[in-house]
Amino acid sequence: SAVISQKPSRDICQRGTSLTIQCQVDSQVTMMFWYRQQPGQSLTLIATANQGSEATYESGFVIDKFPISRPNLTFSTLTVSNMSPEDSSIYLCSVDKTAQETQYFGPGTRLLVL
Template sequence: SAVISQKPSRDICQRGTSLTIQCQVDSQVTMMFWYRQQPGQSLTLIATANQGSEATYESGFVIDKFPISRPNLTFSTLTVSNMSPEDSSIYLCSVEETRNTEAFFGQGTRLTVV
């Protein structure tokens, strides 16, 4: 099983600023994803983080707002840019070895924008 360290666990940010969230995995993994979860809601996929190339974004999410880096198979960052109160949410990274195996999740980053 993969162990994921996600930082920070929570933050309160001013509108208009940016926050970078880090996801570190204790083993090399093929697939890494970033999700957003509003309180009491489901998980919405933001993007697939691709190692060595640009991330693949889902409908409604754009690179300028959520730039993602994945320099190697164990690390990724998600930046929430030019934040507004609507960006307040929980952000989770997730990894999977293959399409046939379980997904592991980081503990999440609880972001509040004021």
């Protein structure tokens, strides 16, 4: 497994602003992912964060709204841009060490947009 931390753990933001969420892993991993979990719902994959190249986004998610960075094998950021109340969710980072193992999740960032 891996030890994964996220910052911030929670935040309350005003609509129209942007928030950058950080994900840090204690060891190098092949794959890093970002998920959204809306209140009372299951997890939906936003994108795969690729080291040194643009992220791969799932249907319904675009780079302008959710820009992602992955500068190295242990760190990634997700920005939620121009937020609206509909963006209120838990945002989760997950990692897969070898791309052949299961994914392990961070504690999540709880975002409330007013």
